[in-house]
Amino acid sequence: MVFQRPNPFPTMSIYDNILAGNRLNARRMKKSQADDIVEKSLKGANLWNEVKDRLGKPGMGLSGGQQQRLCIARAIAVEPQVLLMDEPCSALDPISTSAIEDLIHELKTDYTIVIVTHNMQQAARVSDETGFFNLKATGEPGQLVEFNPTKKVFSNPDEPSTEAYISGRFG
Structure with missing residues (x-):
């Protein structure tokens, strides 16, 4: 689930934010497996190149658009069948909104995405x-x-x- 406002876990690093769902589900993994999940998820959310050198830093230190993509990466790290997005761009600037919409187009080849929006133009663009x-x-x-x-x-x-x-x- 991706909410209206980005909600990275405030006490966790970028790396730990990505792995939170897997750890919550008691998925035990080797460090190399965890590293692979983090990299794959961040690449899937088009965030890897922006954060790969600061994975140990808090997720809250990212911009709003980056935080939202971090939350998307966290959601796809558990490989869901359906990704629910509740107005994922409502708190973002136009550039970040465009990045999220581009990401939705990429992700819908691998996931069923259900997006709730009041923005009619956005619905027409992404659905x-x-x-x-x-x-x-x-x-x-x-x-x-x-x-x-x-x-x-x-x-x-x-x-x-x-x-x-x-x-x-x-x-």
Whole structure:
């Protein structure tokens, strides 16, 4: 799970942040195996070249965008089938947002990625399929209004309420 705001473990080094999930799951490994997991995960998150010389430094010392990529590296280190991202760019500047979106495109070849976003442009840029949820008029929890390929949702949605939201007529 990758949250809205980067959340590296504050008392851990970059190296230990990456291995936290494996250690939590009691995966015992040799130092060389741990080193390989750290390098592979950081490369997978396009962060290796930026941090390879300071793996023993705290993850909190990185920029916001780097911290978010560290959290992505930590998530993929356990080799999940599904990677859930809850507004992973909401607290980032445009350059870091672009880096995360590029990373999403790379990662979706190896992982099923579910991203929650309120940014319609981002949904159009990074997703293959889009689900539109909307609150009920009664204030009850929302419901799935439409789920289709992203191009269809943004060009010719099936549901009038989807069209109204995308065109800015409500929301």
